[in-house]
Amino acid sequence: MAERKYTATHEWIVIDGGRATIGITDFAQAQLGDVVFLELPKTGAKVAPGEAFGVIESVKAASDLYAPVAGSVVEVNERLVQNPELVNKDPYGEGWLLKVEVEGEPQGLLTEAEYKADAKAEH
């Protein structure tokens, strides 16, 4: 399986061939607390690196979600509409957010070690 990469804004991405799966990190879900609502793009929408593609809302706060790469959305995790708690329970598995057809070469993604150092410095 392809290596999981990260962003400084707490998203993860696994790129397999030209197809990527995107979610938020375990650290992010723990900081947010219980997720109650997600606003995600429609299939076919374009996402751009560092640009907001959606909103995640917990009982504490609402935050933008940022795309790690450029691409077009090929699948959205529809189960999250009824079960947003999947993001808390299994952020790297059933709590995935989007699948994207990657366009261009991904830039500036962090390795797990880099991300962990980053998140530690932040808190």
Added chain:
Amino acid sequence: MTEPLAFEKSRASLPGPRLPAAGVPEVAPADILPAGALRSTPPRLPRLSEPELMRHYSRLGAMNYSISKNFYPLGSCTMKYNPVVNEVAASLPGFAWLHPYQPEDTVQGALELMWDLEQALCAVVGMDRMSLQPAAGAHGEWTGLRMIQAYHEDRGDERTEVLVPDSAHGTNPASAALCGFRVVEVKSAPDGRVSLPDLEGKLNERTAAIMLTNPNTVGTFEEEILEIAEMVHAVGAKLYYDGANLNALMGICRPGDMGFDVVHLNLHKTFTTPHGGGGPGAGPVGVKHELEPFLPRPTVRKENGHYRFDQERPKSIGRVRSFYGNFGMLVRALTYILAMGGDGLSQASLDAVLAANYLRSRLDGLLEFPQPPPCKHEFVASARSLPNGIKALDLAKGLLERGFYAPTIYFPLIVPEAVMVEPTETESKATLDAFTEAVAEIVRLAQSEPDRLREEPTSLPVGRLDEVAAARNPVLRWSPRAAD
């Protein structure tokens, strides 16, 4: 103690009230209304006797928590005492019985009051003119941004972005987005102030304005505000002052002198009009001369000792509220200003800052403080060092159990497990000490009996509510039982 709904207490056997004769010929509704507007079943109105209804509402009122009962340390909301003299002035028949359609000649006193309030508020914040129309702070923000938008458009200058710090009140980005601007977030430096290098990188010819509150939401003064103003003006953008935190600065320094071009005030915060369900609010917006043509119309004009509404404002963004704003709040605010006087307003701000610093120093050691002292009128602590997984939410619930209102929690977003407290100048040392004792007891419980703390409150009308379930599956409508 709980109280059923009036619908649940209703008894079908009770007759409705007997209404007096109408005094005009009766007309059958079907003769004058279209079929679609007529109901086929009678409305489900509760049936109770007058004493039952009176007791129902009195019991609900007794459950209510308000500033009249105890301390309300809600950060960034300035929940200060609402003096009774404000209510006396607002209920004077000459104010209370006015009709907005009365001719100007018969409401000269009301216009004079609006004129005087505008002058007083302009003097406090260093603006040239003000609109009293907006009905709340966020409404004031929207009005101010619309004026900035109109100003740029008038100059043929297309500006599409509004900068907002990551510590801002949530209403700032919301107001900018509603005006059609793209919101660009400016990062905070570790001390909670605006990061100048980050600001520099985000200012450009697309920037319409930056929205700032000073002191900011972590309760610290933006000491580099003059540099910020220079940078913002250098690219042709405007500075918007979110007046939610003005209570720290009244009569000490003025946003107008710091370089701000537009200011909104929350009369229901700084100027003691009712707030938090006791409203309605009032969010006047002041501007410098350059933006005056764009003020909502009408404004009040004074000519030869006579007052009139000035409707001739061709560049005005238009009305933003029916009639003249929440007039009763304007009466209360001017009453407060006149009762306090200029020196009194300065003293209120000094006392508000003193109270916040006193409470902050008492709580130091119980909670963690990400920013060093001193603070201004409010401070942000963090509950993240509490043991046994006790969170800011548990601390807030524990305070409810001990008779206090909860502080603002989880805001600002830049502080993890944030607990934001604003005592205001109207709380005594004894109250602040009692609050400190309550926090100390909760911190002890977090150590010794965390599970007990997680179950609080237990002595209030409702216990610990399931906020997650309420957000995920909101039930927003009560349905009457099928039985009756």
